[in-house]
Amino acid sequence: MREPKDVRRQRILAVVESRGEARLSDLADDLEVSVITVRRDVEDLASEGKLRRGHGIARSVGAVERGTPRAEPVAGGAGPAGQGGAVALMVPERHTYLYETMHGARSALYEAGMRVVLHIAPQVEGAERPLVERVLAEEVQGLLIAPRWRTAHEEEADYAWLAASGVPTVLMERRPRGGSALHTMDSVCTDHWYGIHLAVDHLVRLGHRRIVLAARDDSPTARALRAAFAEIAASRPEIEDWTVMLSAANAGPGRVREPLDLAARLRERGATGAVLHGDVDALMLVQQLTDHGVRVPQDCSVVAYDDVVAALGSTPLTAVSPPKYEVGRTAAGLLLRRLEELAGPGAGPAQRAQLLPELKVRGSTAHVGIV
Structure with missing residues (x-):
């Protein structure tokens, strides 16, 4: 069944907002529609002022252009939190829900003056490990990650190497099995x-x-x-x-x-x-x-x-x-605190935070028998 146009356009906005920009051909692949369809959607969204068009590219209008002040990352190499260090941020490909979480994390890191190294993990089993190993070689200070973990087997296979990342790491919207190697890793997720x-x-x-x-x-x-x-x-x-x-x-x-x-x-x-x-x-x-x-x-x-x-x-x-956005911001805040602790007397206890969702009542529910 074909995805409704409004839904497709909302997904385009979410992807472009999270990445900053996206090629039309990549959007077409992600949404499994033609480039012509995506181009038409992007043109309409651009005419509404929701994004900007480039040659074969859709770009976010940006927080500053919307009138929301945002602290820019401080130039320079790695350093203590708030002094231009780099943090790796990794979420799965084609996951609009986690793109909102990623945007929340990114906004908090930017406000703290951190540089964000963003990686989108493809839909392949075991895709995160080589990406993490590559990004850690770039001297990032910390890692925020939401592994795909399509199956419990995939999840278990990632526990050991992720626990040995060697940098402060916070899991977003993931709660590992109790007693596993990641039980004591910081995590923030929805209840x-x-x-x-x-x-x-x-x-x-x-x-x-x-x-x-x-x-x-x-x-x-x-x-x-x-x-x-x-x-x-x-x-x-x-x-x-x-x-x-x-x-x-x-x-x-x-x-x-x-x-x-x-x-x-x-x-x-x-x-x-x-x-x-x-x-x-x-x-x-x-x-x-x-x-x-x-x-x-x-x-x-x-x-x-x-x-x-x-x-x-x-x-x-x-x-x-x-609270998708707040999960990201809370995870980023926890990571920033861990980075500050590296220069102090020692780290505090691991945290496994849960944020409560809310119910938004609209038109699709009614009392039984109501016609």
């Missing part, structure tokens, strides 16, 4: 258990007793959401029936042979509520429901999870909104 609690509790309060979770299964966040939903749904006596399914054919680490049919699953379970992860999959699934005659919210209330583009649907989606 996704609480996010699912917000979604389920909202639906239960509206009278929904049969709920489906359509979620991804190709990231630590996705796995956390699935586990949290199973625990919470099983513990709520009001819920009569619940089930979990993939949110898209490409939402898991392996191939899905059977077509995903949310409307059929809702009918099969008699469900009137659904939690959908992430936003793009949610918008596509809501369109699928409409195509099958299922009205949102009259026949089915929908809560999206991520809130990157949830508000842009023809029916704006109620969504759990993780």
Whole structure:
């Protein structure tokens, strides 16, 4: 199913904002559309003043041009935090959610006068390790990283070498397995258990007793959401029936042979509520429901999870909104403190911070029986 135009353009803005600039051909590859389509989107966004066009390139209008003052990085080589040192920042390719986190981290580092060395890890297993090793050879002082970790096996394989990075490192939106080599590494992430609690509790309060979770299964966040939903749904006596399914054919680490049919699953379970992860999959699934005659919210209330583009649907989606930008800023602040501690008497205890998401109620949820 083709991605809605508004969603596609929001993703273009997020990518350009996070990278500063992007080639149209790269955007077309990321979004899996033609260069002509991307060029048309960029032209429209430029006419609205949301980005700038170059020859084959889209550029961010920049924080200063928007009227938001920003401290520029101090010139010079590596040095103590706030004196022009360099920090490596690494996030996965094609991950709009984490681009917002990256932007939060970058803004905090710029304000502290740090130079940011940005790396986008491709969608290949084990891609982060050679990139990290290369960037550490460039004498960066610290590392902020959000590994892709599509599977638990990939995650476990990265523990040992990442723990031995040799520089202060903070994980963003990742919470390693307890007792692992990374258990004592600083990390900042969203409390996704609480996010699912917000979604389920909202639906239960509206009278929904049969709920489906359509979620991804190709990231630590996705796995956390699935586990949290199973625990919470099983513990709520009001819920009569619940089930979990993939949110898209490409939402898991392996191939899905059977077509995903949310409307059929809702009918099969008699469900009137659904939690959908992430936003793009949610918008596509809501369109699928409409195509099958299922009205949102009259026949089915929908809560999206991520809130990157949830508000842009023809029916704006109620969504759990993780504090993506603040996760990045908090992680950067923790790293800056670690860098300051290098010149002091010693480092403080490791921190595993969790920030709470919030629920943004829009038009996709309603009381059972409301027409």
